[in-house]
Amino acid sequence: MTQRHNEPAIRAEGLTKSFGDKQALTGVDLEAAPGTVLGVLGPNGAGKTTTVRVLSTLLRADSGQAWVAGHDVHREPENVRRHLGLSGQYAAVDEKLTGRENLYLVARLYGMGRHAARRRAAQLLDSFNLQEAADRRSGTYSGGMRRRLDLAGALVARPAVVVLDEPTTGLDPRGRADTWASIQELVAAGTTVLLTTQYLEEADQLADTIAVIEGGRVIARGTAAQLKARVGGERLSLTVPEPHLRTPAAEILGALGPHVPVFDARTGRFTVTTDHGAESLEYALGCLRTASIAVRDVGLAPPTLDDVFLALTGRPQTAGEGAAVQPMEGVR
Ligand SMILES: Nc1ncnc2c1ncn2[C@@H]1O[C@H](COP(=O)(O)OP(=O)(O)O)[C@@H](O)[C@H]1O
Numbered sequence: 434m435t436q437r438h439n440e441p442a443i444r445a446e447g448l449t450k451s452f453g454d455k456q457a458l459t460g461v462d463l464e465a466a467p468g469t470v471l472g473v474l475g476p477n478g479a480g481k482t483t484t485v486r487v488l489s490t491l492l493r494a495d496s497g498q499a500w501v502a503g504h505d506v507h508r509e510p511e512n513v514r515r516h517l518g519l520s521g522q523y524a525a526v527d528e529k530l531t532g533r534e535n536l537y538l539v540a541r542l543y544g545m546g547r548h549a550a551r552r553r554a555a556q557l558l559d560s561f562n563l564q565e566a567a568d569r570r571s572g573t574y575s576g577g578m579r580r581r582l583d584l585a586g587a588l589v590a591r592p593a594v595v596v597l598d599e600p601t602t603g604l605d606p607r608g609r610a611d612t613w614a615s616i617q618e619l620v621a622a623g624t625t626v627l628l629t630t631q632y633l634e635e636a637d638q639l640a641d642t643i644a645v646i647e648g649g650r651v652i653a654r655g656t657a658a659q660l661k662a663r664v665g666g667e668r669l670s671l672t673v674p675e676p677h678l679r680t681p682a683a684e685i686l687g688a689l690g691p692h693v694p695v696f697d698a699r700t701g702r703f704t705v706t707t708d709h710g711a712e713s714l715e716y717a718l719g720c721l722r723t724a725s726i727a728v729r730d731v732g733l734a735p736p737t738l739d740d741v742f743l744a745l746t747g748r749p750q751t752a753g754e755g756a757a758v759q760p761m762e763g764v765r
């Protein structure tokens with residue numbers, strides 16, 4: 434069945450799911466237009482995999498509805514599966530088989546003939562840059578190569594919608610960059626992608642729209658630019674080892690812009706959001722030098738998921754980890 438025009442490729446409304454007395458989903462609403470990438474951004478335990486399992490018909494929600502390519506996940510699971518490719522959080526490749534054999538097997542499972550299956554496997558090995566390793570047992574592959582093989586497996590049947598659950602978690606920077614390139618290629622081919630991630634940077638790179646999920650519900654949504662506007666620019670951080678110099682240091686950092694510096698009393702470290710990156714850094718260092726305030730471990734970094742949660746909810750994502758961070762009133 435072809436998709437009606439303008440209909441979202443993925444839609445979820447009020448999905449809830451409990452495991453015993455643990456509420457994994459408390460009302461998830463999502464929407465992705467055809468040909469776009471929806472990033473579902475959230476920390477461990479937020480409900481990402483549970484959402485993915487409901488959308489891919491592996492799990493039934495307690496309440497709420499969802500459609501993939503116009504098909505109801507609860508009432509037409511076969512139709513959903515026909516339009517959907519899934520790459521799970523843990524790469525599902527058979528280690529005893531070569532890369533080529535893995536893809537051939539998947540193609541045969543989808544009902545392709547031998548010749549077509551062989552050709553599809555070769556095509557995918559090519560586009561995921563696995564030609565050289567194609568005839569080696571996949572058990573010998575690096576994490577990045579496995580993820581790419583798993584991704585290729587999700588695309589064998591040319592699904593209109595692809596769901597990728599944390600495609601780069603656990604990969605080194607090289608593996609992550611390769612995987613991003615592969616995802617960008619499939620997006621260029623017109624596929625709709627739902628991608629879960631714990632990395633703001635990844636959602637920023639790949640997603641057209643982002644849904645931030647926490648405690649089993651979406652707490653914010655928008656484009657990467659809209660989200661960044663709420664979260665602010667880069668984080669300037671530095672340590673002031675001398676306790677008596679921390680109050681004047683706080684004043685200097687606080688005067689950089691509208692953002693209030695955050696101080697970690699345990700480490701003597703300041704962090705402040707800056708909308709002017711390196712320029713603010715240079716200016717701050719100049720002021721600190723003039724005031725004879727020695728600093729250590731100066732850094733400038735893009736916002737992290739922690740920063741997103743702090744900006745959106747006014748608190749860090751996990752109470753335990755952020756407990757040492759005090760607002761400025763703590764500096765004395
Ligand atoms: N099969 C299950 N049985 C019990 N609890 C589960 C099960 N699956 C997930 N959970 C719980 O539901 C919450 C959401 O989990 P999950 O969707 O896996 O989060 P994420 O993928 O964002 O890390 C977590 O608290 C998790 O422990």
Ligand SMILES: [Mg+2]
Pocket residue numbers: 481482483522598599
């Ligand atoms: Mg998960």
